Amino acid sequence: NAGVTQTPKFRVLKTGQSMTLLCAQDMNHEYMYWYRQDPGMGLRLIHYSVGEGTTAKGEVPDGYNVSRLKKQNFLLGLESAAPSQTSVYFCASKGLAGLTDTQYFGPGTRLTVL
């Protein structure tokens, strides 16, 4: 099992450009999450999904959109990138065992917006 994978690993955008980050998991997990990590702020939840075809907003959803068309994939889109979106983005997934079930994280995508 590959676990949680993220594509791409690195990306540089210019202000106003758009892009999509792909997260894939092969553990048949129901829950998937997108976080951003900024120095001194830990991880903050952008959007999450509790199942195929469903999405919900997290703490910092502005400027991002997501889609979960297939259970194994969770896409994060930036329609018009801004320098404030320079960050490291992590995807995670979790099964249905309950609140104490572990979230499994991908390796991250480092995004720079110039």
Place this chain on the structure above:
Amino acid sequence: AQSVTQLGSHVSVSEGALVLLRCNYSSSVPPYLFWYVQYPNQGLQLLLKYTSAATLVKGINGFEAEFKKSETSFHLTKPSAHMSDAAEYFCAVSWSGGYNKLIFGAGTRLAVHP
């Protein structure tokens, strides 16, 4: 609202010394608590979790944490630090009704010197 505070953004210890990383939480409902570790340029990996079964929780790599409700704390300890423990550590909380989300602390970077 739920929140997590990690005291000390940077902690430095000598190899062989005690490691103590502090985490305090705020929750209006019984919390479930987690410690994750992040090695350089990697995703997060679960160290241990409190699920209300036992207040003293043992995790991987010799780490343990004790849930103290009266102090609203979940500090992470290891009796003897190893060079390979150098990483960033995150405390996180989830709770019933929280839609299986995690709220993370800002993180503590642990340095281990010879």
